[in-house]
Amino acid sequence: MRYLDPVALAKLRNLSLDLRRVAAEGHLTGRHRSSARGLSHEFAEHRAYVPGDEMKALDWKVFARQERFYVRQYQSENILTGTVLLDASGSMAYAAGGRPAKWETACRLAMASAYLILAEGDAVGLATFDAQPREFLTPRASFGQLGVLDSLLERSRPGGETDLSAALEGAASRIRRRSLVVLISDLLGDPEAVLGTVKALQARRHELMVLQVLDPAERDFGFDGPTLFRCLEDRRELFCDASALQEAYRRAFQRQQRLYEAGCHGSSISFTSLFTDRPWEEGLARFLGGRRT
């Protein structure tokens, strides 16, 4: 596989997705607790006996203590459905300073996320989008899904414009059950619209993880002098004095990042920014470790 080599696999073995609040509604038995009560090995709670309950569910130890009848209830384990939403717009093709393109890092993160989901015994699917949803891979709980994902990613090329809101809406419409949604994008657009869509996704009781992939040049804007910029998405050009706008751009970028962080944190959405000048597995490990604490 191109985007998940043995070295990357070795690094991922120590990582795991810890989805504490996800109450999966899968139909298969997995490792995630379902919100429903069912037969399992894990005690959930006591309930007062009502006529019609099975006798084997009575907790006789409690009766011996309290001379009252209570029924034991257990957690029901189900399989989580994970969907990786991957931004394949033109901006993801950006690379500067000899660093790998954001698309490259995003694909590796997508494969890593898919692997981690599959390692939990869950199903994972993939949806790519630019201004509209592109491709959708139905979630499957088989490790063979990784090969399918890799082939799809290898065939895909970033291009076109981005309409994150529309893309997320389209992708969300295809995720029927409560799932883990891993959004991998550079989130370069209208922050308000993006946050609105993301929150709408969360309102549907999906667990969201937002992995923002950026190039350091997009953060530092280390350009000098009169420069004619050409957008990778719509090929429009913009002439400006980069030196004069450098400080203002940096401040605006930091403001945008704080907006994303505050918006996601306020909505209990896991959010992190990964830059292509650092190894992607470091960022992912740090992110997952931070989620655990």
Next chain:
Amino acid sequence: MTFTEPAVLWALPLGLLPLLLHLLSRRRAALREFSDLTLLRRVQAQALPRARLRQWLLAAARGAVIGLLVAAYAGPVLSSPGGGQDGAALGEGLDLVLLMDRSASMGLVERGRARWSAARDAAGELLRSLRPADRVACADFTDRLEPAAEGLGWTTPRACLDLISRAAPLSRGTDYGPPLRAAYALLAGSARDKAVVLLSDGAAHGARAEVPTPEPGTGLYCLAWPPPPPNAAVLAAGPDRAATADKPVLRSVLWSSARQDSSWDLWEGGARLGGSPVSLAARAETVSSLPLPSRPQGRTPSWSGRAESRPDALRLDDALFYSFELPRRPRLLVLYGDPAFLRSPRAGSFLQDLFSGPGRRLLDWDADSASADRLGTAGARLADYDAVALADCAPVGPAAAASLELFVRAGGGLWLFPPGRGDARGCLSLGRWLPVSVSAADEPETARGLRVEAGGPFAAWQEFELDKVALTRRLDLSRPRAGRSGCAPRREPPCWPRPATAPAAWPSGGPGSTRSPATSRSSRPSRRWSPPPSRCCASRAAGRRSSRSRRESPSSGPGPPGSPPRRACACAPPRAG
């Protein structure tokens, strides 16, 4: 405001260069691909008005800097109310005339600093302290006033500073008369405060003109200097009178401001030929001689080098170059009154070509030129010459006339060339001891030219284009009455070498009188020009002269080979100008 270099202002359009570069910068902007321009556009939209304003201000500032630099190089001069305007309209203020001494003595170095430098700094402080209502004029002088042609006029302090900063001491003497006279003339009639500042060391070497007294109400200010250290100078260096080609000897004349023991060396090329200690008297000339190396047989032997005294505080006068041949050629000193005469191609330049031209010369003499007012200075020492020519017969002062009389009575030759314009009044002052009297000029209506006969002894004159000479005036010479002084020789010498045939003649058949250009009243006018029969003092024989010969009058006839021929006294040169 005016500018000293207005031509530099043509570079002012360079101030548009930053704007052009700004407009062209878009074309040469680097093309870069960027992921998304949404944020950048938003930032630019917010910052664009301020950024554009900043860019325009920056371009304007850069253009202004370039414009100011160009203007600065053009030398702006703020025209103060006092610069060059009528003082009567200025009200109260100071009229200041600054006179800078550029004579050789101002190059004296004291405590590591030249006097000229100290005077220049003092002048700078004075000029910077002037107020806008003050007027200033400045000039520098040595033994003459500069600028002499334009005269002294009001100017600006900045122009004075420029003049002073560009000047440097020259190897000339000092004469305070002309600059002070010009300063007082400029200040005459001014009702404001008047001052003349004389930036000089007060060295009185060669001052000839009378120093005028300042007018009432005019302050004369000078600099105070510490007593200068003793200074020695080499005044003259030339062949000793007894020197011959077999035994060449260099004679050096030294002078010192104080009694001191010094020495002088002889240099030829870069080699020191010898030296001699010398005890110098205070303010008196000391003569010292050193032998020169002999030259091999062949062409006329020549020597050139320098005589150098021990270096002292004033280095300008410590060395003097010499160049001569032995037997030496006779030396002629051409004295002129008007500097324009010397520059005139038909007057002074003609005479220079006659006597010492670079090509073929009429006479194998060494001729020097000097202003008549320098007679008696180191640059015009009559004792170094065999004959003196008064080129335009300018009025000669009493002191100069006395020097000439002594020179002539000692056997020196005197040639008179009347001026091309005006009369010969300058010669009148010499009439007391000349053997002839110079009358007024006679100017015929029609100019006549000279005709040089081919093959005659004056054929060499053809290259001087004598056929283009227009003789338009003549001077009548009359023999003085008996009893008048004059250097009457015992024997009448021929004035010119007797030609085999008649020399140049008047054009025949010409209209008007056929009088010769210079004849005495007693001679009959003839169609052929002939040397004037008037007597004259023969010039000194070149080379060997003993004291005995100085007392005797020269003999008649041609002298020994190599000696200068006897000379006539007066002839009319081509018309000047």
